[in-house]
Amino acid sequence: MRPRPQRPDELITRINVTPIIDVALVLVTILLVTAPMLSIADLPVNLPKAHTREAEDERNVSITRASNGDLAVDDHAVSLAGLRAAIRVRLEAPGNDNVLVVVRADASTPYAEVRDLLAAARGAGAKRLAVATRQDTEEHP
């Protein structure tokens, strides 16, 4: 059915929904993009630089080891003693059976501590492990 042509002197009585749809899309976009960030602890971490890019967009459980030694699993601060239990709780959540566990350690952290974090993740049942890096955009010499 063709719409009735509007006469030039006729008032527009329909509600303009374009602005409300635009604002709604803005909110949806903000939520979509910020959701992954909300699951990462806000700790000072200087990630090591690397060229390798793997599993960038994959959902994961993150273990953060800050430059000051603080630990966190996702966005929850934990102690070293409670680390393994905290990881296990995350891995036992529905749908997290084969989830990637990413260790986000500061570049200055001694490797022995990173190895302990990897061991804790393995002990808690992690099947897939990765170390987080900061994308190095410089070309190889």
Place this chain on the structure above:
Amino acid sequence: MARFKRRPATEGIFEPNMTPLIDVSLVLVVILMVATPLAFQSSILLKSAGAEGRQARSVERSARIDLGVLADGNVRVNRMTVPRAALAATLGPLLQASGARVVVVRCEDGVPHGDFVGVIDEAKTLGAAEIAVVGR
């Protein structure tokens, strides 16, 4: 204060509607602001948890490459100690000749995490298919 002149009903609206343009621009700004830190964060996959140690060792010695990161700044490639700067020249040909291209990495306790990641990143860049990290 002067009152607005009433617009006749037959007069058209000639100002462009800026609302959609501003909204779309704000979306782009928000996406760029929030996505930039995430775009620069990546990760390097390590061989599956069960492969640590024993399973990594089960790969035939001829098919795997042993890599050690030493605290003195050198690296050990299949029992041959070389300076860190010579890693690419040493490891590259070995990876080319290797079928499985599995690299088993050991790292001394005092090595900074950044150096460890630098070595496995270089191994990946040179063509390593899998990186297995050996524990204590």
